[in-house]
Amino acid sequence: MGGLKDSMRDAIKQLAFRTSVDRLKKQGVTQVNVLGLDRIAALIEAAVHRSLKSRLVGADREVVADATKAEFLRLLRSNEDLLREKSEVERMRERAEEELDALRRDLAQQQSALKLKLERLDPAAAGRWHGEDGAIAGKVAAIVQALANGGPTSADDVQRRLTELVMDVVSDERRDAEAARQALIDRDVAAMQRRIEKLTGSLSLTEHKLQQLSAQHSLDSGISSIYREVQGLAPGDERAETKKGMMAAILEANLRLQKRGTA
Amino acid sequence: MMSENKDKDAKTHGVLYIGMDLGTSRTSVSASNGVRETVCSVVGYPKDVVSQKLLKKDVLFGKEALEKRLSLRMYKPLEKGVLKYTGEAKDQEAKANLKAAQDLIGEAIRLAKPRADELVYCVIGAPAEASVKNREAIVEAAKAHVDAVMLCSEPFSVAYGMEMLEDVLVVDIGAGTTDLCRMHGTMPEEADQIMFDVAGDAVDAVLAKRIEQSCPGAQFTIQMVKDLKERWSFVGDAPEKCLVELPVDGKPTQFDLTDQIRAACSILIDPICKGITKLIATFDPEFQARLKNRVLLAGGGSMIRGLDTAIEKAMKERLGGGKVLRIEEPIYGGANGALKIAHDMPADYWEQLR
Numbered sequence: 001m002g003g004l005k006d007s008m009r010d011a012i013k014q015l016a017f018r019t020s021v022d023r024l025k026k027q028g029v030t031q032v033n034v035l036g037l038d039r040i041a042a043l044i045e046a047a048v049h050r051s052l053k054s055r056l057v058g059a060d061r062e063v064v065a066d067a068t069k070a071e072f073l074r075l076l077r078s079n080e081d082l083l084r085e086k087s088e089v090e091r092m093r094e095r096a097e098e099e100l101d102a103l104r105r106d107l108a109q110q111q112s113a114l115k116l117k118l119e120r121l122d123p124a125a126a127g128r129w130h131g132e133d134g135a136i137a138g139k140v141a142a143i144v145q146a147l148a149n150g151g152p153t154s155a156d157d158v159q160r161r162l163t164e165l166v167m168d169v170v171s172d173e174r175r176d177a178e179a180a181r182q183a184l185i186d187r188d189v190a191a192m193q194r195r196i197e198k199l200t201g202s203l204s205l206t207e208h209k210l211q212q213l214s215a216q217h218s219l220d221s222g223i224s225s226i227y228r229e230v231q232g233l234a235p236g237d238e239r240a241e242t243k244k245g246m247m248a249a250i251l252e253a254n255l256r257l258q259k260r261g262t263a
Numbered sequence: 264m265m266s267e268n269k270d271k272d273a274k275t276h277g278v279l280y281i282g283m284d285l286g287t288s289r290t291s292v293s294a295s296n297g298v299r300e301t302v303c304s305v306v307g308y309p310k311d312v313v314s315q316k317l318l319k320k321d322v323l324f325g326k327e328a329l330e331k332r333l334s335l336r337m338y339k340p341l342e343k344g345v346l347k348y349t350g351e352a353k354d355q356e357a358k359a360n361l362k363a364a365q366d367l368i369g370e371a372i373r374l375a376k377p378r379a380d381e382l383v384y385c386v387i388g389a390p391a392e393a394s395v396k397n398r399e400a401i402v403e404a405a406k407a408h409v410d411a412v413m414l415c416s417e418p419f420s421v422a423y424g425m426e427m428l429e430d431v432l433v434v435d436i437g438a439g440t441t442d443l444c445r446m447h448g449t450m451p452e453e454a455d456q457i458m459f460d461v462a463g464d465a466v467d468a469v470l471a472k473r474i475e476q477s478c479p480g481a482q483f484t485i486q487m488v489k490d491l492k493e494r495w496s497f498v499g500d501a502p503e504k505c506l507v508e509l510p511v512d513g514k515p516t517q518f519d520l521t522d523q524i525r526a527a528c529s530i531l532i533d534p535i536c537k538g539i540t541k542l543i544a545t546f547d548p549e550f551q552a553r554l555k556n557r558v559l560l561a562g563g564g565s566m567i568r569g570l571d572t573a574i575e576k577a578m579k580e581r582l583g584g585g586k587v588l589r590i591e592e593p594i595y596g597g598a599n600g601a602l603k604i605a606h607d608m609p610a611d612y613w614e615q616l617r
Contacts, residue, residue: 222378223296225279230382230610242428242448243607249450250604251612254413257398258616 008041011076014083139165276380281409282602283371283387284417284595285401287341288438288463288489288563289325290367292375293598295606300374301594303328306363307335324370329486338363343439343460345390345397365404372408383409384613386601388417390440390458411616415604417597418444419451421561424600425590430550431557432542434535434574435597436564438463441531443538445546445554454545457538461530463564466492470520470527474509478518481509491520498528499569528567536577543582555585561596565589 024032048068052061143161233240233247280295291301307328309315314334328335340347340363347360368387377383385405389398398414405412418433427433428446435442441462445455471488474481487509495505501521508515543555555578560571571587578585590596 222376222381223298224378225277225295225381226297227280227295228277230278230384230613231280231606232609233607239426239428246423246428246450247604247608247612250413250415251608251615254402254616257395257414258402260395260399 007073007076008044009037011079012037012040014079136165136169139168276378278382278384279375279377280602280605281372281375281377281383281385282420282598282600282605283368283385283405284420284597284601285341285368285371285387285389286437286563286597287339287343287440289594290371291595291598292371293595293602294375294377295602296376298375299595299598300371302326302367302371302374304339304341304367305329306338306340306367307332308338308363310334310336322366324367340364340367341439343464345394345439346400361400364400365407368401368404369408372405377409384605384608385409385412386420386605386608387412387414388420388597388601389414390417390437390442411613413605413608413616415601416442416444416451416456418442418456418561419446420600420604421590421596422446422559422600424596424603425559427557427559430553431559432539432554433559433561434539434565436462436531436535436560436562436567438563441535441538441562441564443535443542445542447546447550455542457542459534459538461534463489463492466496466527466530466564469530470523473523473527474518474520477523478509478520480511481516481518482511483509492524492527493563493566495520495524496528496566497568498525498532498573501525502568528570529573531564531567531570532573532577535574536581539574539578539585540581555582558585558587559590560587561590561593563593565593 049065052065052068143165147158147161233243237243278295282293284291286304288304289301290304291299293299302325305325305328307323308321309318315321318331318334323331323335328337336359338360340360346364347357372383372385387401387405389401401414402412417437418435421435422428422431422433422444425431429448431446433442433444433446435444439462440458440460443457444451447455467485467488470492471483471485474483474488491505491507495507504519505521505524506517507520508517510516539555539558543551546554558574558578560574564570571589574587575585578587592599
């Protein structure tokens, strides 16, 4: 009987929820009625016994009481299993949430890294263009300075120097553009090679299937000829001699034709 | 197909003879396994990948190709009795026609349903005046599918098949050409043969022109004209009125084409009679009477109703008389003759060509 009391106490304890005085105060509860676990368990047991006593007699009452106790303990155990499963699910959910958080953190890091990279790239490009602009301006200034220092200069000379400068700049740009175009072509070629490789694979697969189909077709054996061996002119043919001559002429013409073809 | 089967030891089952009539309009085969098949001499290749996937075939032949011609590149590899391909086949069109001819010959042989374990010997009736290059191309195409192949003159094979080897004049009216051949117990020589291109296709062209002139608004294709001719053709007295329906602005409209069909078919009579006259007039005088009483009409054109009577009538005017016979099977006459030649060819002759 003591085992049942303990189990009942434990069950009540598990089914109860824990709270603190402060939390109750926050909820507006200032006074509580306290009932001990042993007392609750004793009350339940007494209620069960009283109910059984009023409905059953003698040995039956003891059997039913034992069965009820056993059932109650089974229910408790099942409740424990449910709680265990519940806690397992909660643990998995927590783990998933942690993983999700980690992923979110990673994504945020990646995004910020990308943003940083883009921010760094832009000034670099701008700086490069700025530098190149400066170089061109410097070259123009040098020409103008040289012209100014050299005294009066003909228009042809100015045109020549400026053309040289422009051609210098343009040829650099052309080289860069050509390199970029070449890179693009290389990339296209590589893509096409990959595509060709893939197609070649498909082709060999198709060829294989075709061979299989051909093999199946060869199962259609055709229709047998009525002749088992080469015939030739019938011995009793009235025009055998005439026909022999004709056959020989046909053969001769065909031999000539086919020899010419192979030659 | 046969290249891997050329091993003599593998050919133990028997010998299949195939006779083939390679014609401009249709190609017919007769074989010693009882197969007799004919296919229109048209070849179609899918125009693009989409049509290829839809048709599920790389090449289509005959009626099937004609039915699906809108999604096919169509080739009629023979023209006026010979392969369109000539000489070195340098240009794309010539190469394509050569390939179409080769595929057509392959298909005709497949139609004969040869067994892989049988020797296959084939005789092909080719136009009497086909060029050497043309003959070579036909032989090469056939060699890929058979163990040995021979060519012979088309009208000769008709006469041989009918066992009419002496004093007979064969008039083989095909689609591309009409071939006349004089038989006198030996292989016909050049002087024994005449060929001209007034034949089935020429009749179609004249009929198309006459319909165009006399039936305003009628819509038709040359294939429709060909079908009309095959259904209604006649010369002389009309056996019935040729009432046909042709679309006019999409609406089927009935036309009476009796006169047009008679006129178109009649263009054959004069050149045939001229050819007959020439071959009879240059024959041994002692045998001329016999020859002119043994004129044999063969080929698809011989199915024109009243043609034999019309030729006899013309012969009476020019030659004082004559007798024209029709062969029983115009479509298979050439192929049957070629089959008979293949059968009668001695074994050692075939061996020399393997």
